[in-house]
Amino acid sequence: MDAPASFLKGVLGMIKTKKIGLHTFMAVPAFLLFALFFIYPLIQGIGMSLTDWDGLGRSNFIGLQNFFDFFKDERAITDIKNTLLFALGSAPLLNIIGLIYALLMNGKFKGKGIARVIIYLPAVISPLIMGYIWYLLLQPERGFVFHALELIGKSSWLGNWLGDYTACMVVLVLVNVWQYAGMTMVIYLAGLQSIPEELYESAKIDGASYWSSFRYVTLPMLMPSIRINVVTNIIGSLAVFDIVMALTDGGPGYSTETLSIYIMRMCYGSKTGYSTAVALIMFFIILIPVIISMRLTREKE
Amino acid sequence: MKRLVAMLLSVILVAGICTGCGNSTNASTAAASNASEVSSKAEGHVNIKLFTGKIETIDLMNEIINDFNASQDRITVEQEYQKDASNIIKIKFASGQVPDIMTTYEQGFVDQGKYLDLSDQTAWWDRLSPEMKVDCTDVKSGKQYRVCTNMTMAGFFYNKAIFSELGLKTATTWDEFEKNLQTIKDKKPSVTPWFIFGKEAWHLGHLIEFIPHGYIKQQLGSIEAKKAMLDNDKAKLNFGAADGAMATFAKNLIELKTKGLINADVLTATSDNCVQEFVTGKAAMLSNGMWVLSSLTDADPKIADTIGFAPYPSYMPNSKPVVLSAEDSGYSISATTEHKAEAIEFLNYLFKAENQKKYSEASKAPSAFKDVQAKWASTNVVSEVNTALKDAVNIGFTNEKPAGFSGDDAGRLVQDLLSGKYTPETFATAYEKAWNDGMK
Numbered sequence: 001m002d003a004p005a006s007f008l009k010g011v012l013g014m015i016k017t018k019k020i021g022l023h024t025f026m027a028v029p030a031f032l033l034f035a036l037f038f039i040y041p042l043i044q045g046i047g048m049s050l051t052d053w054d055g056l057g058r059s060n061f062i063g064l065q066n067f068f069d070f071f072k073d074e075r076a077i078t079d080i081k082n083t084l085l086f087a088l089g090s091a092p093l094l095n096i097i098g099l100i101y102a103l104l105m106n107g108k109f110k111g112k113g114i115a116r117v118i119i120y121l122p123a124v125i126s127p128l129i130m131g132y133i134w135y136l137l138l139q140p141e142r143g144f145v146f147h148a149l150e151l152i153g154k155s156s157w158l159g160n161w162l163g164d165y166t167a168c169m170v171v172l173v174l175v176n177v178w179q180y181a182g183m184t185m186v187i188y189l190a191g192l193q194s195i196p197e198e199l200y201e202s203a204k205i206d207g208a209s210y211w212s213s214f215r216y217v218t219l220p221m222l223m224p225s226i227r228i229n230v231v232t233n234i235i236g237s238l239a240v241f242d243i244v245m246a247l248t249d250g251g252p253g254y255s256t257e258t259l260s261i262y263i264m265r266m267c268y269g270s271k272t273g274y275s276t277a278v279a280l281i282m283f284f285i286i287l288i289p290v291i292i293s294m295r296l297t298r299e300k301e
Numbered sequence: 302m303k304r305l306v307a308m309l310l311s312v313i314l315v316a317g318i319c320t321g322c323g324n325s326t327n328a329s330t331a332a333a334s335n336a337s338e339v340s341s342k343a344e345g346h347v348n349i350k351l352f353t354g355k356i357e358t359i360d361l362m363n364e365i366i367n368d369f370n371a372s373q374d375r376i377t378v379e380q381e382y383q384k385d386a387s388n389i390i391k392i393k394f395a396s397g398q399v400p401d402i403m404t405t406y407e408q409g410f411v412d413q414g415k416y417l418d419l420s421d422q423t424a425w426w427d428r429l430s431p432e433m434k435v436d437c438t439d440v441k442s443g444k445q446y447r448v449c450t451n452m453t454m455a456g457f458f459y460n461k462a463i464f465s466e467l468g469l470k471t472a473t474t475w476d477e478f479e480k481n482l483q484t485i486k487d488k489k490p491s492v493t494p495w496f497i498f499g500k501e502a503w504h505l506g507h508l509i510e511f512i513p514h515g516y517i518k519q520q521l522g523s524i525e526a527k528k529a530m531l532d533n534d535k536a537k538l539n540f541g542a543a544d545g546a547m548a549t550f551a552k553n554l555i556e557l558k559t560k561g562l563i564n565a566d567v568l569t570a571t572s573d574n575c576v577q578e579f580v581t582g583k584a585a586m587l588s589n590g591m592w593v594l595s596s597l598t599d600a601d602p603k604i605a606d607t608i609g610f611a612p613y614p615s616y617m618p619n620s621k622p623v624v625l626s627a628e629d630s631g632y633s634i635s636a637t638t639e640h641k642a643e644a645i646e647f648l649n650y651l652f653k654a655e656n657q658k659k660y661s662e663a664s665k666a667p668s669a670f671k672d673v674q675a676k677w678a679s680t681n682v683v684s685e686v687n688t689a690l691k692d693a694v695n696i697g698f699t700n701e702k703p704a705g706f707s708g709d710d711a712g713r714l715v716q717d718l719l720s721g722k723y724t725p726e727t728f729a730t731a732y733e734k735a736w737n738d739g740m741k
Contacts, residue, residue, distance in 0.1 A: 012305075022304060025304075025308045025310070025311030025312075026311060028311050029311070054409075054704065055391050055392075055394075055395050056391065056394055056395065056409065056410070056413050056415075057413055139566075139569055139571075140566055140569050141565065141566040141569070141570075142566065142569075142570075142574055160566070160568075160569070162568060162569045163568060163569075163720060249500065249502065250713075251500070251502070251568070251713060251716050252499075252568045252713075252716040252717065252719070252720045253713045253714065253716045253717030253720060253722060254713060254717075255717075255720075265710075268388040268391065269704065269705045269706070269707065269710075269739070270391075270409065270704035270705055271705055272395075
């Protein structure tokens, strides 16, 4: 029997024995799109990362040289450090502040709707624009905050934050958290509102305090939301680009440059093969903490 | 039964998607062949794309393009502007979507044969100044792959009123320059002697191109300097030398910073800050090119009559002041265009004297065409520029930078210098290393 006929017979057999269900076939178009826009570019990217292609001329196979060169580049190692530090600061803060916002907004008070909108509004603005706006506010010697502090004789409080690495990273993290805490809040809010009220009533009857209710009722029931937020915030923080470009341009020099910016600059610097290799490395840098956090939150769920 | 229906539905859905894509391809092929049939019927109507990164002349170019399109029915020109044109063009080359005419030009693209040889366009070269033809000549092949219609200059813009009040003359040596800055600081403490907007890496990169590279270009001559940079002739470039042009430039810059002769917020100041400080008299000098004139006159139209322009002073032994006098507004034709004749026809129209006059005045750059008389700037500025060009060695941009080490990258090294990461000597060796790495 020839191959197509065997295949069709096998499929029909699986349908009869209910091994393939309705959902299997309905997922095919989505899988095709996934294959076209993710799997195919990934495979091509892996191929490109093994070459010395400059984006224009011929490419030559150089094996894993790009990956070795990356780990020998001091600037690249600094960029990994900057990216990880940013993520370590931004991702937990986003979750903590988002959760606090959600707990506050879940209460009953006048103007709750407007408060939610105000908190969420920064998330709809382009991060690049947000970075430029914050730069106008925070620019040493010239920004709005400097002039406001000058009026009360405390301009030294702002200082030259761009000249200090720690201050730079703190500003970047805080601006990012300020912009996206609203988005985290929305997901937590949805989770909070799906928790049955009866659980809290039962806890109250059993004499549980607010913190006990939070710990033993709210947090466990919020696990799906926590999982979503932790994963998305890790991915977003490790892939940070716009806010750094707008606020510091990765500077001064390359001191606050992140991996995404490094990839862009390498690509445009006629090192397309190399930049693809770095992008693959970044893919794994993001994948590892995502897998770990998904495993941890799944256990808790 | 349900599952069979589901499978059939999915197959139909997938087939529909594929057919749709195929249909659109077939449709576009059919449309293209229909279009070509129609166009052949309409005497070969073609569409050509002009790709540009120059925002300041986009409206005027659209005007000229619309006039050209209206003047005939065989060719339709469409302008595409991209802010990051020099990088977007790489994507276009890689994807095969190459525009017919482009304003972006790089040595790497010349070496890859991406541009059409324009050496035989004598109608253009005969009208252009001989210096412009030299500037447009590729050092490696001796041919011209672009034609530039304007000149641009860069040097120090200074506040003539402040200079006059303090009895200062423009400096020809670095010592004189530093004395001028010190006098301004002593007599006018609220005025920044030299304002540098160091947040923008390109600006610091330009200082490298004009000052230390300017010395090298002066010493070797324009053509030999280009060759030395293309060949990475370390003996001639000598970037890493502890007493070389790069280290001395770095030493001078650090000294100015230490003495408070440049703005304290050099690493965070932007070009907007610079323009505001200069037009309000809070900054006495700034380094920039003629392209800044529009911003200055927009901020204060009266400033055009009070701006001075001076060359970069000499700072190495046995050297002279330099001023950038370089090609601007260049056009190249893609080597793979199917519409060479039409592209040339459009450029002929664009290069007409009346269009170039308008262009020169809009872009604030003098025309390189001998038969174009344009009022590109105020009489004062034109006079200042002509004096500077006469008194200093004229140098060009460093178009021969390594592909992996751009002007912005050089500027970031200067940011590191100003933030204290390097000494002048380690800056020079870091610059040389970055240049060499960029060559790989």
